[in-house]
Amino acid sequence: MGEIMFDRIALIGIGLIGSSIARDVRELGLARHVTISTRSEDTLKRAEELALGTDYTVSAAEAVKDADLVIVSVPVGASESVAQQIAPHLKPGAIVTDVGSTKASVIAQMAPHMPDNVHFIPGHPLAGTEKSGPDAGFAGLFRERWCIFTPLPGTDAEALEKLKDFWRALGSRVDEMDAEHHDKVLAIVSHLPHIIAYNIVGTADDLETVTESEVIKYSASGFRDFTRLAASDPTMWRDVCLHNKDAILEMLARFSEDLASLQRAIRWGEGDKLFELFSRTRAIRRSIVQAGQDVDAPDFGRHALDQKK
Numbered sequence: 001m002g003e004i005m006f007d008r009i010a011l012i013g014i015g016l017i018g019s020s021i022a023r024d025v026r027e028l029g030l031a032r033h034v035t036i037s038t039r040s041e042d043t044l045k046r047a048e049e050l051a052l053g054t055d056y057t058v059s060a061a062e063a064v065k066d067a068d069l070v071i072v073s074v075p076v077g078a079s080e081s082v083a084q085q086i087a088p089h090l091k092p093g094a095i096v097t098d099v100g101s102t103k104a105s106v107i108a109q110m111a112p113h114m115p116d117n118v119h120f121i122p123g124h125p126l127a128g129t130e131k132s133g134p135d136a137g138f139a140g141l142f143r144e145r146w147c148i149f150t151p152l153p154g155t156d157a158e159a160l161e162k163l164k165d166f167w168r169a170l171g172s173r174v175d176e177m178d179a180e181h182h183d184k185v186l187a188i189v190s191h192l193p194h195i196i197a198y199n200i201v202g203t204a205d206d207l208e209t210v211t212e213s214e215v216i217k218y219s220a221s222g223f224r225d226f227t228r229l230a231a232s233d234p235t236m237w238r239d240v241c242l243h244n245k246d247a248i249l250e251m252l253a254r255f256s257e258d259l260a261s262l263q264r265a266i267r268w269g270e271g272d273k274l275f276e277l278f279s280r281t282r283a284i285r286r287s288i289v290q291a292g293q294d295v296d297a298p299d300f301g302r303h304a305l306d307q308k309k
């Protein structure tokens, strides 16, 4: 058991991310009370069946009343609506944070509604899967993974440290950067890979000469990796695309240029060019593995922490 860090935590949205936080808080004993709020009665009922919190309500306003920490874990396009609902009911001194995959848009949607007497600190844990909903979450999801904060100028240092300590308690490494930079970095390392996956699986599905059953039957592991990403939640990824539009379009333009150059090299039989690129990219994979960021490894990141227990 860890120490109690907050008397009451309110979790707004209890899908993959919200429910993983809830499981960690429960396992580590980080709060006396955990209020869970979600829009749909069915999801709320499921959260209660899974005993993810101590109190349950469909009203986000009701949920935040006595909360010292409020964590908003909803698709980024729903951020403004949640901010509007909770703003008048927040406890003075409360920390309000989120987990959204895009940051400039979340800030634009939420910050204008936040009263002066709360600490609004946007965050983004770089951990997840292609699954969604309260049953998809699991304890330990955030262990040895980065959580990036994009604090606004003038953010209270003590509140920021307290929030970082909370994520450290979940096993995360913490980092800080401005929202625009976050959105550019994430556009290339997370958003584009998902868009490319949606696209390649869509292309395979549209082929007239290869049947769907052949795609399923003969799918090699490379294609299978894409289908995992392309199975990610459509609402979440629609919102990511719409709310990180500029950075994604910038990276897509670069990507298309490089793809055209690769296409030329194949057309003109430029083997050396292909070999040079494939060697360069292999080195990147090796540095990721060396840095201990290879989540495909069987006990990635778990070992060191488990030994510490």
Ligand SMILES: NC(=O)C1=CN([C@@H]2O[C@H](COP(=O)(O)OP(=O)(O)OC[C@H]3O[C@@H](n4cnc5c(N)ncnc54)[C@H](O)[C@@H]3O)[C@@H](O)[C@H]2O)C=CC1
Residues within 6 Å of the ligand: 012, 013, 014, 015, 016, 017, 018, 038, 039, 040, 043, 073, 074, 075, 076, 078, 081, 082, 099, 100, 101, 102, 124, 125, 126, 127, 128, 129, 130, 131, 132, 133, 134, 233, 236, 240
């Ligand atoms: N899935 C992933 O791998 C990761 C997701 N994120 C971010 O975390 C946030 C939540 O994602 P997940 O937990 O994966 O999604 P999810 O689909 O599993 O859960 C979303 C939750 O938000 C609620 N919700 C949906 N629309 C809403 C609305 N209009 N108003 C209020 N509540 C609403 C749903 O009832 C559900 O409880 C998103 O912003 C996403 O970008 C961040 C890191 C990883």
Ligand SMILES: O=C(O)C(=O)Cc1ccc(O)cc1
Residues within 6 Å of the ligand: 100, 101, 125, 126, 127, 128, 129, 130, 190, 229
């Ligand atoms: O499932 C995967 O491979 C992911 O990349 C999970 C993920 C999705 C969205 C995020 O903002 C962060 C992590």
